[in-house]
Amino acid sequence: xxxxxxxxxxxxxxxxxSTALPAAPVHAEDQKPEQIHIRGSIVNYSGSALKVKTxxxxxVNVTLAAGWKLASVANAAVTDIKPGDFVxxxxxxxxxxxxxxxxxxxxxxxxxxxxxxxxxxxxxxKPNSSMTNATVADAVKGVDGRTVTVSYHGKEKKxxxxxxxxxxxxxxxxxxxxxxxxxxxxxxxxxASGPLAHQVLVGKNGVVPPM
Numbered sequence: 584x585x586x587x588x589x590x591x592x593x594x595x596x597x598x599x600x601s602t603a604l605p606a607a608p609v610h611a612e613d614q615k616p617e618q619i620h621i622r623g624s625i626v627n628y629s630g631s632a633l634k635v636k637t638x639x640x641x642x643v644n645v646t647l648a649a650g651w652k653l654a655s656v657a658n659a660a661v662t663d664i665k666p667g668d669f670v671x672x673x674x675x676x677x678x679x680x681x682x683x684x685x686x687x688x689x690x691x692x693x694x695x696x697x698x699x700x701x702x703x704x705x706x707x708x709k710p711n712s713s714m715t716n717a718t719v720a721d722a723v724k725g726v727d728g729r730t731v732t733v734s735y736h737g738k739e740k741k742x743x744x745x746x747x748x749x750x751x752x753x754x755x756x757x758x759x760x761x762x763x764x765x766x767x768x769x770x771x772x773x774x775a776s777g778p779l780a781h782q783v784l785v786g787k788n789g790v791v792p793p794m
Contacts (some may be wrong), residue, residue, distance in 0.1 A: 616772035616779075620707055621645065622792075625785075628761040633783065635767060645769060645778045652782045655756035656792050659691050661729060661744050663752075664719060669697040670733065671716045673708045673794055674742050683730065683741035687712060688793035691752040701735050708794060715740055749793035760787045768792035 623637035633645040664670065669692045674684035687708055692699060699716060706714035717733035717740065729744045744750070766786035771778035784792040 619771050619773055619778060621769040621771055621778060623767065625761055625763055625765045625767060627763055643778060645771060645780050646776065648779055648781045651780060653756050655754045655760060655785050655787045656751040656790050657754035658790050659750045659752045661750055663691060664731060666719050668719045670719060671714060672742050673706050673712055673714050675709060675712050683743055686742050686744045686748045689744060689748060689750040690794060693753055703735060703740060751790060751793060756785050756787060760785050766791040768794055
């Protein structure tokens with residue numbers, strides 16, 4: 584499966600990697616760089632370099648690519664999720680193998696980002712977690728209490744949203760927000776010189792990127 588992190592960060596960023604098997608052999612020169620997710624807090628930022636202490640306790644130096652994009656997240660609520668919205672939901676299979684998943688976090692995409700990274704695939708927020716970027720189904724299959732049914736590529740998935748689940752949407756950010764201690768989520772490429780990032784999602788105003 585070839586992972587492609589979405590650069591849909593014109594005004595913001597989300598998460599995400601879509602995966603698909605190639606229909607034909609891929610030549611070495613055509614292979615995509617391996618994608619990694621960096622979660623942690625800023626140690627320092629200068630120009631095109633961002634030093635981050637990861638959630639695993641490692642300190643990594645991230646190189647910011649030319650034209651890199653920056654965004655943050657703002658708090659939202661389950662009641663903000665409407666049929667027709669495009670959302671990204673990290674989830675875990677229901678305990679006991681029941682129908683549907685349980686959400687770990689929900690990102691409500693701005694309308695301009697609808698369709699970004701559509702699909703459902705493995706995610707590394709927690710072991711066995713998945714990420715689903717999909718449209719909230721309409722009519723009866725829309726939002727039902729704290730359970731939402733979403734559709735992608737002709738498939739449907741039901742996801743419960745427990746109390747306390749972080750629900751956020753994309754918000755603006757500036758380089759002034761890249762201060763020591765600020766929490767970041769960075770989808771990056773593995774490179775010989777270290778992680779290379781085209782986008783950064785930074786926490787501000789007490790809201791941290793939950794993905």
